[in-house]
Amino acid sequence: xxxxVRRFIAGTLTLGLxxxxxxxxxSAKNGTESAQAGESKKVYRTLDEIKESGTINIGVFSDxxxxxxxxxxxxxxxxxxxxxxxxxxxxxxxxxxxSTEAASRVEYLETGKxxxxxxxxxxxEERAEKVDFALPYMNVALGVVSHDDNVIEDLSQITxxxxxxxxxxxxxxxxxEKEYPDIKLQKxxxxxxxxxxxxxxxxxxxxNDNTEVIAYAKENAGYVVGIPSLGSQDTIAPAVSxxxxxxxxxxxxxxxxxGKENFFHADYEATLIDTYGADYEETLVVEGGKVx
Amino acid sequence: MGFEVLFKGNNLIRLFExxxxxxRISFISVIISIFCGLIVGTLMTQENRVIRVITRxxxxxxxxxxxxxxxxxxxxxxxxxxxxxxxxxxSSIIVFSLWGTAEMADLVRGALTxxxxxxxxxxxxxxxxxxxxxxxxxxxxxxxxxxxxxINLITRMIKTTSLVMxxxxxxxxxxxxxxxxxxxxxxxxxxxxxxxxxFFLYFIVCWPISLLSKYLEKKWEN
Numbered sequence: 001x002x003x004x005v006r007r008f009i010a011g012t013l014t015l016g017l018x019x020x021x022x023x024x025x026x027s028a029k030n031g032t033e034s035a036q037a038g039e040s041k042k043v044y045r046t047l048d049e050i051k052e053s054g055t056i057n058i059g060v061f062s063d064x065x066x067x068x069x070x071x072x073x074x075x076x077x078x079x080x081x082x083x084x085x086x087x088x089x090x091x092x093x094x095x096x097x098x099s100t101e102a103a104s105r106v107e108y109l110e111t112g113k114x115x116x117x118x119x120x121x122x123x124x125e126e127r128a129e130k131v132d133f134a135l136p137y138m139n140v141a142l143g144v145v146s147h148d149d150n151v152i153e154d155l156s157q158i159t160x161x162x163x164x165x166x167x168x169x170x171x172x173x174x175x176x177e178k179e180y181p182d183i184k185l186q187k188x189x190x191x192x193x194x195x196x197x198x199x200x201x202x203x204x205x206x207x208n209d210n211t212e213v214i215a216y217a218k219e220n221a222g223y224v225v226g227i228p229s230l231g232s233q234d235t236i237a238p239a240v241s242x243x244x245x246x247x248x249x250x251x252x253x254x255x256x257x258x259g260k261e262n263f264f265h266a267d268y269e270a271t272l273i274d275t276y277g278a279d280y281e282e283t284l285v286v287e288g289g290k291v292x
Numbered sequence: 293m294g295f296e297v298l299f300k301g302n303n304l305i306r307l308f309e310x311x312x313x314x315x316r317i318s319f320i321s322v323i324i325s326i327f328c329g330l331i332v333g334t335l336m337t338q339e340n341r342v343i344r345v346i347t348r349x350x351x352x353x354x355x356x357x358x359x360x361x362x363x364x365x366x367x368x369x370x371x372x373x374x375x376x377x378x379x380x381x382x383s384s385i386i387v388f389s390l391w392g393t394a395e396m397a398d399l400v401r402g403a404l405t406x407x408x409x410x411x412x413x414x415x416x417x418x419x420x421x422x423x424x425x426x427x428x429x430x431x432x433x434x435x436x437x438x439x440x441x442x443i444n445l446i447t448r449m450i451k452t453t454s455l456v457m458x459x460x461x462x463x464x465x466x467x468x469x470x471x472x473x474x475x476x477x478x479x480x481x482x483x484x485x486x487x488x489x490x491f492f493l494y495f496i497v498c499w500p501i502s503l504l505s506k507y508l509e510k511k512w513e514n
Contacts, residue, residue, distance in 0.1 A: 063473040070470040072301025098460045111371040
């Protein structure tokens with residue numbers, strides 16, 4: 001009995017110690033972070049420092065076709081990469097691509113491990129507290145795809161008996177629940193199950209990111225995107241470390257001047273047209289940083 | 293079946309490069325883990341309370357923390373908190389060594405405590421010093437006992453290296469995902485072929501390790 005009690009005490013102590021060391025780490029980190037903010041110690045490299053080093057580190061996706069992916073020759077390609085290539089060229093430096101994941105994009109900038117993130121980065125208020133976004137170069141919104149014999153062009157067409165398919169955890173789900181609580185939603189966990197259900201006639205319409213529904217309608221005959229753009233208009237923009245104003249200003253100037261030569265339309269035609277078709281060029285592309 | 297995408301351009305070479313990246317990280321970490329694990333494991337069996345609490349705390353800490361969290365702490369956290377800028381590869385070797393050492397040490401501890409006290413007493417009575425006892429009597433016995441479990445740990449470490457893609461290292465699984473995504477439209481079934489190939493690559497790496505362990509177990513059986 002004595003032994004068991006002793007073991008229990010030892011175990012609790014160990015756990016406590018582990019917890020202490022974790023919180024210890026945490027508070028130490030916070031301490032230095034605030035200290036850094038106080039001294040305004042910078043983690044990033046300024047425009048001149050990047051030019052001097054001759055290489056710029058750009059975080060992109062390496063497996064999100066057609067925005068950022070790697071082709072069979074090991075070269076980075078895609079809508080984001082097309083812009084990255086141009087930025088590198090105009091800056092006169094080599095590009096070192098860093099393969100990022102959606103979950104680590106903010107961290108990369110916060111630690112200055114990359115200079116720019118060009119990874120289909122949607123501008124949100126929450127992210128803007130941690131990183132600085134430049135001018136946008138693409139639109140994203142929600143879209144609704146429906147069967148071509150009953151095209152839904154307005155959400156008011158949906159009757160009380162109809163169901164709309166959404167994927168759980170997406171912005172489409174949150175948006176419809178909040179703004180249209182009367183619409184009956186049929187929720188699926190994965191893209192594949194939602195797709196099968198929709199094709200078997202479960203819902204009258206399917207709401208998702210507009211890039212997704214547009215690509216879907218283009219790949220599958222018999223479906224039409226009746227509502228190509230719904231809800232809050234979000235944008236995709238390059239991001240730099242918080243406070244890196246020299247680089248941010250340069251990118252903004254660059255995006256504005258690229259607008260004069262219709263650069264992003266050329267980018268769309270080179271990278272996205274196979275997936276989304278010519279019809280959505282004006283919906284998706286933001287030229288010269290100006291959202292209409 | 294999706295195997296055709298492997299022969300496009302440099303895809304096969306890229307897969308092998310990815311495999312090499314994963315193996316470099318895992319083998320360096322495995323070697324460090326075996327070495328440090330032996331030391332820490334021996335420390336864990338000591339009577340000294342302070343040493344036991346520290347080693348026990350270290351083991352539990354590493355066990356509780358998911359490797360992914362450790363990777364983020366070491367790669368991003370050290371830069372944020374201490375301003376140390378380590379390469380992604382160094383960070384992953386540190387994380388995998390910390391993890392491997394902890395698990396290895398626990399195996400060593402288990403094996404050491406399973407050695408009956410009479411083994412120690414007999415060697416002392418033969419006039420061996422404490423160090424000699426460990427080197428000639430105890431360690432040869434614990435290595436034999438630990439072998440199957442260590443092989444299990446080593447193969448687990450090799451397979452877990454796929455997590456390093458989270459800090460930007462392009463290893464074999466990431467290359468696989470890149471190939472599948474790049475050919476999403478031209479070969480929608482590429483996933484099967486690519487993952488089957490990756491399975492085979494992991495297999496040809498881990499199988500010889502298993503064979504070696506079987507061979508050694510046989511050889512030391514007496």
